[in-house]
Amino acid sequence: MSTRLNLFKEIIPAIDQNMKELWDMLDEDQKKGVAGDFWNLNRYISSVKTNNLEHNEHFLILVNELYNKNWASVSKENKLLWLLLCACSHDSKKTFFHEWIPLKRTSDGSTKTVQFLQKLYPAAKNDDLEVLAKITPKKELIKLAKAHGMDDKEINDLKL
Secondary structure, eight states: OOOOOOIIIIIHHHHHTTOTTHHHHSOHHHHHHHHTTHHHHHHHHTOBOOSOHHHHHHHHHHIIIIIITTHHHHTTOHHHHHHHHHHTOSOTTOOOOBOOOOOOOOOHHHHHHHHHHHHHOTTSOHHHHHHHHHHSOHHHHHHHHHHTTOOHHHHHHHTO
16 A cells, blocks of 8 residues: 655655656556646646745746646656656755645626626627636726616626
């Protein structure tokens, strides 16, 4: 029976220390556990909490260029993903605190805008409406609302 590696105490420090050989030392269950964390590791490794701008840029740029860039092509190649993450290390003698980057959530304002657009364009895809809500200036949304017969009070209630 194998033990699952700890993401924060073993996996992330091993990546920081460029321990490419670790992958070959893992048993099959441990490899599956690490492979299950590859998406999370992308978010952790790309962000480092330091006062050194060079370190912050290093991790962000390397993870984007080495790991993320061809994700669709290599996402099933677990050893390659491990090697790519290790290649993102900065100094093999040092470990860093890697901060989680949360996914962005839409704010109430843009959600209300999307809901407004859904009423106008019921056949449109939600993703398209979200993009439209983000790129359309407030003035244009107000014009659109007025063109569809809304008065100022209704438009203010929308909080466009």
